[in-house]
Amino acid sequence: MTRVLAVATAFPPHRHTQQEITEVLASRLPSGADAALLRRLHAAAGVATRHLALPLDRYRELGGFGHTNRLFVDLAVALGAEAVERALDEAAVRAEEIDVVVSTTVTGIAAPSVEARLAARVGLRPDVERVPLFGLGCAGGAAGLARVHGLLDGRPGRKALLLSTELCSLTLQPSDTSTANLVAGSLFGDGAAALVAVGDGRDAGAAAAAPGPVVRATRSRLYPGTEHLLGWEVGDWGFRMVLGREVPELVRLHVAEEVESFLAGHDLKPRDVAAWICHPGGPKVLDALADALGLPDSALAPSRRALAATGNLSSASVLQILRDARAAGPPPGAAGLMIAFGPGFSSELVLLGW
Template sequence: MRSATLRLLENDPPTLLSVATAVPKHRLDQGEVVAMAPRLFDRARSDIDRLMPVFDNAGIATRYSCVPMDWYLQPHGWRERNQLYLDNAVELLTEAAEKALADAGRTPKDIAAVVVASTTGIATPSLDALLLNRLGLPPTVQRLPIFGLGCAGGVLGLGHAVALARGLDHGDVLFLAVELCALTFRHGDLSKSNIVAAALFGDGASAMVIGRPGSEGVRFGPSGAHTWPDSLDVMGWHVEDDGLGVLFSRDIPSLVRSDLRPASDAFLQRIGLTHADLAGFVCHPGGVKVLDALEEAFDLAPGTMQDARDVLREHGNMSAVTVLFVLQRMLRRGLTGRHMMTALGPGFTAGFQLLEA
């Protein structure tokens, strides 16, 4: 039986009016990255020779980067990296936001609040402030910049945007996410995590227009999160003099297999649902092994999450943005029924967001 809370939220929920995506102009072919990898890492001092199969087994054919391939062959400082982040993040978000507004049949003046999730650079004033004049948003717009959610930012940030939309008496919400993951590659970092990141990371942005209650479109249900105790070392960044150093635990796939299902069961139970009430899942594809683990955790046949695998193959891991690319692809294919969006990020945290088409 559905809880009274869920029935209340479903009476007049915020809706998804549109979703749009954008990628930078530099296309990285995985075969070219493989050929360049021995030049990126000192073969005498790193495990690059032993770890080369990571590039072939990543399930990635192409990715996009805001800088050309040869940029990665030289060291770069934090100031240069962050300026590239600011310039390219604003350009990509502008492109995605303009597409999303046009697709939704909205103008910037219709937006009452803007939420931006990003963890691959620092902006003060925040990215939403930088975009206010660029997009022509109203000076009264509510702004919520979110930093630090990493790969979970697409789902958790969306949950905050939906919550804002529920409380609006006028206007819609613009939810934006941008991650320039490839830009964080540090030439002098010989760690296994940096080698894995070099095989996985890509750049991209997404924009969604969320309609106030009463709007037509895919309906948003409740959202939730689960943070596991004593798990801060599973995923995140080390702030270094020359940029952000990536932190990956090799245990992430096993953690997904053993711990994600109980957390998602508990979330659904709180709102009066079970996994049997779901038509499917919209998941962040952190990597091939993580996708395999997700299918196991949710009792799905191997290869079921084909849209997530396709996004990973064509765009790589774009952190928070990736799950929004997956959602766009599933919507284009005619997604129907109640689905649960989920992503895992630093904390170590799982984010959940229900939607129904």
């Protein structure tokens, strides 16, 4: 098993209400665009505040993809380093003790990757194993934890770092009036999250007795024929959102069945899960999942609170919600389930235990 020792987050200092962001984006719409639609989407997004990588007035200055991506690299490295240092401090683990680092992002391109650029800054060893992930979208945080588990399982005492850094605001296309882009502009925020984990076992020392959770099992799933429903269209302008209106129904029809099958393989039912760590893909996605699984309002309340406080942070959101679940302290023996969705269309499930 893999034991999570710490989860920490970091956010840019530019925090705005949803109303402030709504009015700025409405003022930048092309002539003839439907500002009323933008306002309706923002009002229905379930978001109250968000952190942005830049001050609101600087988004007018953004140029082409090259300029925006250079900003992403600089800001992501600084924010990622902040999250990593907080997680290491919380775990009481020195940076040089980390044996492997998995990093994920889908909002910018960096080669060397983000974890390589911050390695010396935070004190990681030059021989640390690195596993950078790209293209998993909002599923990246859950998939990253699953990859960490695969790298640590059966290796007691080996320590890993998972880093998610997402600057979603830098991908927004002001001239794109498609519903997909307007929805993205209503939901996504910026932030980073880092997690420290250890291969659990008798040889893992004091870390083996630390509070949970432990990773008990994982499952990845692609749903054939849905590749066109979620992801990026990449061009000279940068990243343009692809978001099919069918996504909530996919969650209702396929992901709920996947969740029930996964839990049944471990002699569990949805009612046995004490901590739901579900990616806050938006109110419609959360409603579809809760309805299909017959969940009480309290089950996905942590996801709705995270969405309201910071918006959808793409891959970092489930780590933020896991941080809050650890702080709440589920009782010993409780089961938790991490769920996230991404391009493909895909789902990632991680079964946790306290």
